[in-house]
Amino acid sequence: MADQSSQLLRTPLYELAHEQKARFTAFSGWSMPVQFSGLKLEHDAVRSEAGMFDISHMGKFSFVGDRLIDAWQALVPSDLSRLQPGQAMYTVLLNPQGGIIDDIIFYYQGTAGTQQKALVIVNAGTTDKDKTWILSHLQNSSVEMFDLSQSQALIALQGPKAAQILQAMTTADLSSLTAFAHRIVTINGSSAFIARTGYTGEDGFEIMLDPDAAQQLWRSLQQAGVTSCGLGARDTLRLEAAMSLYGQEIDETISPLEAGLGWVVHLKDKGDFIGRSVLEQQKAEGVKRRLVGLEMSGRYIARHGYRVIFDGAAVGEVTSGTLAPTVGKAIALAYVTTSLSKPGQALEVEIRGKNYPATVVKKPFYRASH
Known part of the structure; x- marks a missing residue:
């Protein structure tokens, strides 16, 4: 049988992660670091200081x-x-x-x-x-x-100290870069596209640059004390921030109105677009299910695909769940019948044949205060 790992794509930062003894996993056809020093340590570094992620697979x-x-x-x-x-x-x-x-x-x-x-x-x-x-x-x-998917590298630098650390490597004034703003700058002498965006619930940047320059930047960030982070911490961070993951919270059977992304739908301000008539109908009639945040009582973890129960009947399904390091509780995202989607609603999640109590809570579970 052929070695599957040999068929996986490798990012320009693969060798550096390998040097750092990262644990790898197959993800969307790529060999990606899932963990470096430990999930909780990586997660906490992003919440308190700064962490960096290889997201060149995007x-x-x-x-x-x-x-x-x-x-x-x-x-x-x-x-x-x-x-x-x-x-x-x-x-x-x-x-x-x-x-x-x-x-x-x-x-x-x-x-x-x-x-x-x-x-x-x-x-x-x-x-x-x-x-x-x-x-x-x-x-x-x-x-x-x-x-440019395979010709450019992409690094996410995230955390309350991200701006301070990156500022030392560029002459561009990063304080003038507000959320979702972007520009071409010079970092360590190389041209880079940088954007004040991220997937962690923290301040930070996503930086696209040539492979050689990306390797140099990764090393510079390492020397500056930035923690290398894998896909494991990226998942717990985005889940605390209640950010959707494609293939779990959102897919081709789910509309943005059901997914709590109504704010990206500008029906009044623009003309026709693909799917408009369906969204207009959903807006008029209301959606039958909604994505909600769930907090488990106790430390039982609700996983993807677990059934959500109310009054003995299945009323929805968990899309993502974890024991959240910053929040300190077992949390989950789930689709449930709209009438049961208000914060405070008591529900249950079926875990290995037994039902455990859960409560609908406001999203996100975590919001940065810095």
Whole structure:
């Protein structure tokens, strides 16, 4: 039997993680570090100081063309015309049924002559699917797409000390970079695209750069005392911040209104887009299920796929769950019948044939106070 690991893609930072004795896992066709020094230690470092993640496996698409924003408006429910150069928007690609093909960040880079430029970051597991979908819908436009997914590295530097640490490596004034703002800067003498975005519930940056420059930056951050973090801590951090993970909280059968992403749907402000009629109907009639936060009583962990019970009957399903290091409680995200989705609602989760009490709580479970 062929060694599966040999067929996995490796990021430009794979060897550095290997040197650091990271534990690897197969994730969306890539060999990715799941843990370096220990999940709790990595999680706590991001909450209290700073941690860095290799996220080079994510899809990276560059777009150039006349009327680029207009061409993109049909693909997403968000009004991209609101964006000024250097601003970004979290949004979703929708299918005609209003289901989520992927959640993405659209970075508008402004114009060069008549040409508009944008960068779009997508999930690793959906990169090929997204590329095909986007290209099929842009084919009648003048917009060109460039796939940078394997030619560029991506590092997430996250935590309350992220700005202070990165500032020492660039002449750009990072304090002028507000949430979701982005620009091209020089870091350690190399050109880099940086954005004040992240997936941890903390302040921080996502930095895209050439492989050699990325390796240099990883080493510099290591020397500056930044903790290397794997996918394990990334998952517990995003779950405390109640951020959706594609394939768990969101997929092609779930609409943004059901997923608690109603804020990305701008029905009043824009014209037609794929899935609009379904979302209009859901808005008018109300959705039948909602994504909620659950807090377990005790330390029983509700895992993906576990049934949510009310009055002896199944009323939903857990999408993600963990024992949350910062919150200090067992938490979960789950879809439940809308009538049972209000905070304070008592429910149960079936764990290995037994039902354990859970309560619907407000999301997110954790909010940064720094």
